[in-house]
Amino acid sequence: MRNGILGAAAGAMALFGAGQAFALDEVSFGTNWLAQAEHGGFYQAVADGTYEKYGLKVTIVQGGPQAANRALMLAGKTQFFMAGNLLEPFSAAAEGVPLVEVAAIFQKEPQVIIAHPDTGIDKFEDLAKLPTIFMGKDGFASYFQWMKSAFPGFKDEQYKPYTFNPAPFLADKNSAQQGYITSEPFEIEKQGGFKPKLFLLADSGFNTYSTLIETTQDYLKANPDVVKRFVEASIIGWYNYLYGDNKAANALIKTDNPEITDEQIAFSIQTMKDYGIVDSGDAVEKGIGCLTGEHVKSFYDKMVTAGVVKAGLDIGTVYSTDFSCKGVGKELKK
Structure with a gap:
């Protein structure tokens, strides 16, 4: 999956660039949660016509507690899905x-551990030292196992279930809780x-990478030009959302x-900028959306060491480096 699948994509884009009239390719993109600023670049590309400029009519299918958007993609009902992180592939x-x-x-998953100030908790x-960390069962099975592997002192006894309500954390100064840095800190403050x-x-x-653009292997093989156009238009949408006029995108989100x-x-957008959630690491030089095999393998090796995933998996089957790291849209950064 890593190389050599673009085929006629360059020719197709040349035709679009020449301004010839074509019917738009209709695709659907399923998100993994309710609409929010963390999805902003995709809404931006709808709102400002970027997808249409790339020959696409894109429908965003909002996720949420009862949504099954990955299952819809696997069933061929949608073409793209927003993957949460690399553990899923x-x-x-x-x-x-x-x-x-x-x-x-x-480039960075927004997952954060939140602690009270002035309690002697100054570094990760x-x-x-804390007796209690509130986290979901998925977090306990994944990043907490890595925490135990990478740092001495973390232990299972610290785990208490997180119910997506900050009240228990607020009531206990000697506790911490999980969250997304773009979301929970706003409500806690x-x-x-x-x-x-x-x-x-x-x-x-x-x-781990986060907010990945995911498709099926069959769709990619049959439609590399559509995949290329969707990825590149989405990247441009993200540059315009972070660094341009995002009012229309935010109206669609609402x-x-x-x-x-x-x-x-506004809090989420500023936090994404402040912490380099989107535009950091390889993305600084190679463009938003950059995905490299070295980065994927680095995270995989850590998860194997932590006992989260099996050793010996052929992870090369679940990612492609053909569509990113090309510097698309960098000129839009202001």
Whole structure:
């Protein structure tokens, strides 16, 4: 899957660039949660016509608690899906599920451990001193196993279930909780009246990509030109969302998810910039969305060491480096 699958894509794009009239290719992109600023670049490419410029009519299928958007893609009902992180394609490699990641919009997963200020927790490894860390069962089975492997002192006894309610954390100064750095800290500051200490897992070595563009292996083989155009238009959408006028995209986000506020959207955008969630690492020189085999293998090796995934998987089947790291859209960064 790594190389040699673009075929006629360059010729197709040359025709679009020549301004000839073609029917738009209709595709659907399923997100993995309710509409939010963390999906902003995709909404931007819809709102400002970038997808249409690339010969695409894109429908964003919003995710949520009851959504099954990956299953819809596997069934051929949609063409693309927003994968949360690399653990999902690793599982696909183990189980023979024919998925393939074609771009990594987030160079850093926004997963964060949140602690109270003024409690002597000043660096990531200090979190091992706390008696309680509230986290979901998926986090306990994944990044917490890595935490135990990479840093001495973390132990299973610290785990308490996280119910996506910050009240238990707010009530216990000697606790920490999981969250997305673009989301939970905003609510904690509003409810608790203090700025929490934030420890981004990515900055301590949990270097999975996040918000990956995923398709099926069969769709990629049959439609490399469509995949190329979708990836490149999405990348341009992300540059314009972060560094340009994003009002129309935010209006679409609020149409899909009326409960989200302008304040939350603004917080999320600024946090993505401040922490380099999208535009950092390889993306700085090679462009947003950059996905490399070296990065994927680095994270895979860490997960094998931590006992999270099996050794010996052919992970090369679940990603392609053909569509990113080309510097597309870099000139739009202001």
